[in-house]
Amino acid sequence: MSFRTIPSSPADPLRVVIVGAGGMGRAWLATVTESPEVMLAGIADLDVPLARSAADSAGLPDLPVGADAVALAQQTGAQALINVTVPEAHHPVTTAALFAGLPVLGEKPAAENVSRALSLAAAAEVTGELFMVSQSRRWNPQLAALREMIARLGPIGTVSTTFFRSEHFGGFRELMAYPLLIDMAIHAFDSARFLLQAEPVTAYCQSYNPPWSWYAGDANATVVFEMAGGTRYIYNGSWCSPGATTSWNGSWRVSGEKGTALWDGDHEPVLDGEVDAAEATGTPYSGIAGALQVFVRALRTGEPPSGEVHENVMSLAMVEAAVTSAASGRLEHLDDVLEQAHAQALREETRADVRDALAGWPSVREALTGTVPAETR
Template structure:
């Protein structure tokens, strides 16, 4: 046993727990010491499937005390994140957790207060940051290739027939999915939201009980405007799950379809200001990021941050701004008013 070895408790043994457990089992510096689930049969299935040598609990605190754990993977439902995170940190554990970091902003703020008081951290799974294409697009924007960004547009149109709880939610698109696109916008721009106006609705033909479509307009801290158009009941001509992006700046436009490599069209050198339409040149974004994609890449960053004694890229202090975008959009949609964030 080394000083930096992670003694892990996995809280929540549903579908996404497989990704987290598979990642932990590949690490030489980690061992799973307990599974926690309010339904013990769920935990037993996971224990048997992965041949884990660990105990099963229905509550987190006794699991931590019995196993001397120092890290909790929170893969529970959003309504449980607050209790899991604060219990873990108050009992000496860091937390790696699923999004959203909490069910509401008040809980999110309290999680940050507990983190500050205990010196423990919560890192949030925002897996769509971890992709060579979005990293290349971010570098293109932040290096000034298109100049100062003025408008950012993301289109998200898919028609998944999940069944189950999503089709019964009040705001399935914004609450369950849009946080990924909102977080991507923050990541690309290096900016946070200032205000939002959101119109949420349920289009004809929708198989969702709640509003499955939305248009959101955010003012960002860098002065740009981010416009999100999305639907989870759009049959045909689908975008990718990463959205379809257009970012316009002072000197040109960057494009990304969410699948291939991004590119930009920028004003060519030696172009005269009086020209009706300026000559443009196309610039490909070099793909230089070599990390693992998706969940694995985000978990790599989380573990690296723990080893280096720093806050992870998706630490709760950062991620609360992505949660604010979700909660602000819901508030605006219900009030019909612009919301200051």
């Protein structure tokens, strides 16, 4: 998708408003204030005293704050928003920004469900503004090195991630029906798409809650995805597994025709097989700072970034397919999940121009990825 560009440089940095002054908002605040490529114009939060507290804690007592992100951007001359609100607010905040002529860099997930994310993709088309989702693992240099490594393994049979942690969060996560799948697994699912450069076709999930779990919903899950080309991606994880915990990135194994690549999630990946190891070129980007760099670069050049909303929605669709499978006990087809979400988006869309854009898609998969669903080929 093409989008409007905004010239900027270290001498004329992109002016941004951060929306959301909670814990993650403050992480973004530190990232923005340290970047020479952007200038913080303000902080918006429905809790204005919280926004003021965040500004004060960053040593910016005179920074403008307010409850309405778009109004604050207009008052301060900001050129873009960084949306760090709760998932349920992603759709209204991002939609308002796009239609106000403000590109958006948003925290994952794109929206609270796939239907809302499709609405945002269509809104980006209608407005011609960039909406990029920050999937911070995409900018992990070790993950980039792993992708370079597996390109030398020939055809890939299986990719697996194990994720075992013992986290006492308190609050909403411990009350969710599928806390692991909904709150965390998208990082691994998106990383698998990034590694394989392939999209999901089907999902089969079993989720459950061990008897000692302190979560109300299913804290454990195992998911098998068939990816385009036939590779299987297997995710096996738990939020309540004391002892021998894995990295927050999980532990990865990639099995190919010529060998196997391993990554423990915290150190450089290693290669074992009949293939010469080569030094990885890596990536100049890392974490949310990398996502910010890529966002600014995209606005300068017009080059679609990794994480552009159309490209990103399939990662959220993997989550929705896994949850649907866990509830149904059946293998779920991603195209069915996408089409059902599309129908819901059409029913719920309140803007006629966005609804028309959604209705004009030949298929959801083709609109998102440029590929035609298998059953229509």
